[in-house]
Amino acid sequence: HKRIALLYFFTTLAFFGAGGVEALLIRTQLAQPNGKVLSPDEFNQLMTMHGVTMIFFFIIPMTTGAFGNYLVPLMLGARDMAFPRLNALSYWLFLGSGLFLYTSVFLGKAPNCGWFCYTPLNTRTFDPGLNVDFYALGLIFNSMSTTAGALNFIVTVFKLRAPGMSLNRMPLFIFAILAVSLSLIFALPSLTTDLVFVELQRKLGFHFFDVAHGGDPLLWQHLFWLFGHPEVYIIILPAMGIATSIIPTFAKRKMIAFPLVALAELLVAFIGFGVWAHHMFATGLATTTLVFFAAASMMVVIPSAIQIFAWLFTVNLGRPDFRAPLLFIGGFIALFVIGGLSGIMFAAIPFDQATTDTYFVVAHFHFIIFGAAVFPLLGGLYYWFPKVTGRMYHERWAQASFWVTFVGTVVTFFPMHIVGLLGMTRRVYTYEPHLGWDAYNLSETIGAYILTAGLLMIVANLLWSRFRGVPSGPDPFYGGTLEWATTSPPPPYNFAVIPRVSSPYPNWDREDREEDVRRFERGMLVLETGHETPASTVRDGFLDEVLDMPSEYRRARARGVARKGARRGMSSVPYAQRVARPNGWWGIAVFVATEATLFGTLIGSYFDLRFKAHHWPPPGVPDPKIAVPLILTAVLVATSVPMLLSVRFARRGLAGPTCAALLVALVVQCGYLAMQIHLYVDDLHHFSPAATAYGSIYFTLVGAHHAHVVVGILLNAWLLLRFATGGSRYRLVGLEATAFYWYFVDVLAVIVTLTQIYPSL
Structure with missing residues (x-):
């Protein structure tokens, strides 16, 4: 799982670089009136590819594929994901879909209909080339990859927790990944249905969106935003999970209102499914319908506010050490609040209708998608860098990179609120002078280059630290979750002995860690005879059985000692008499949930x-x-x-x-x-x-x-x-x-x- 996580990390980093170059070209084009850097068609292609890349090929795979794959088994006390081969398949599908999509760039046929590719712009009448076909087919395979990954996470969280880790003892990061995975399972089928519909209409002459033959153009928007709005929370929830990991460590205390924060993470995902028409207030829907979705848009503030207050109280009541990871979380909270306040404004139907398709929407979106989602990722990079590499980053350089990145983000995206209220619409490739937009667009472009400098400082710091940083030891920050209970970097088998868990912060339970040492000496739960991991019951985390997992590496032998009786202390109940369902049953159950949702959309x-x-x-x-x-x-x-x-x-x-x-x-x-x-x-x-x-x-x-x-x-x-x-x-x-x-x-x-x-x- 760690090797696959690193494959995800470097692949998504490459896509992030591509999306960043696209963003800089867009901002350079708009830096002054009548820009000539890009032609109208080139601008449309770059604007579409930027959105698609950042959402589908950077943020989601970085949070789930990279951070999730690396950390979830470690935090659960497991030795691998539930389905290792499915895990590998999800990566190769992701890579293939990304390469397929970017092939269109080199062919001059990149998607050009916007990242949400509304009909009728996506039909052959208005776009007869291959541009939309690359978009649809690339995202269909990307959805397959993401669905496979989400299924794997759900079964891993349910079945591979260390003995004693009941549901109420799971780390908050795990709750966030679980909420994201459940959202993906129920959100992606509507997008897949939408993409299949548009391909059938383009290639075989079907009429799902064609009014003249009984179709409905708004059907595309309904299906897309049934995925699209939950997707906003799919992006933000891992960021919240990272925040709940970093804050207790540097505040030196457990998270305030732990059960409420866990419930709030799940509620954010749940309420997000009732807000999709929030994006369709200007489409002519009935007023009674709009009122319902406006109310749902306001409801999602409640679980978000619970988490914000819990984070702030935890820092305030602890003894905070404002090192780089915590600084990035502070920046995340500030940007999330600003973006959230502008989001609440869109719940007011008249305001939403007045600002639809303006740069005010772009500003809100980027404060959430970049400010609130990417800043915790950057903080997480610094936080878990010692765990992955075994070396410390340069602290002062890291803090400097935070301030440059934060200033660049605010200077880039905040003026978009103003220029949007002045009437600048999104997706325009140029504009006339004397409209009052010039200074704001220039400041946004300057901010984009400052932001790029901050991101390059982070990359330079981590590259230098990888080879020159001082050794970190297993737990340089004294973190509370299980990944800090093993070496840095972790061995292939993660833990020499499967750890015992009695609280949500098991690494702070010294008695349990001392008991792990004694069990290792007795040979209990060492599991050194192969690629083995224990399975547990879903609710209470009771030990159920030992699973033989597929693996390429040779048998892990903890400390080089082959111990007998590795299964000592394991359940000896025959399989046919067990109550707990096996991993395979849970896997097919989640798959059935996905298919049921797919047919529900059909x-x-x-x-x-x-x-x-x-x-x-x-x-x-x-x-x-x-x-x-x-x-x-x-x-x-x-x-x-x-x-x-x-x-x-x-x-x-x-x-x-x-x-x-x-x-x-x-x-x-x-x-x-x-x-x-x-x-x-x-x-x-x-x-x-x-x-x-x-x-x-x-x-x-x-x-x-x-x-x-x-x-x-x-x-x-x-x-x-x-x-x-x-x-x-x-x-x-x-x-x-x-x-x-x-x-x-x-x-x-x-x-x-x-x-x-x-x-x-």
């Missing part, structure tokens, strides 16, 4: 188009059949019985009956799929998905369901081949997970079929 889109249509289906399209789809669905649902029986047989160790039950289920499922494909082709002969919005959403929804049936059939076929050679504990986990997936597919089949035949009911 079905929601179906009814959005239906309620805005005068006739459904439109004239000339036959009403859907009722009897045959219902009969086929009943047949598919019946396969739950052999799937259930196969699990029961496998738990008893009966490989033959398990294979027989799986074979029965597989044959029936294949028959169902064959009949459904026949009906699908028959429908294509009667009406086309490229003729009306009804046909577009009908064939997309039904086709997506068929694709999920294919996935289930492939899983069953793979399990049948595996069980043909005998059963095992891991094959049983795979069977339980696949059976759970099929139960979901069966329920989904009922919902999709009822939606499909709805016009005929």
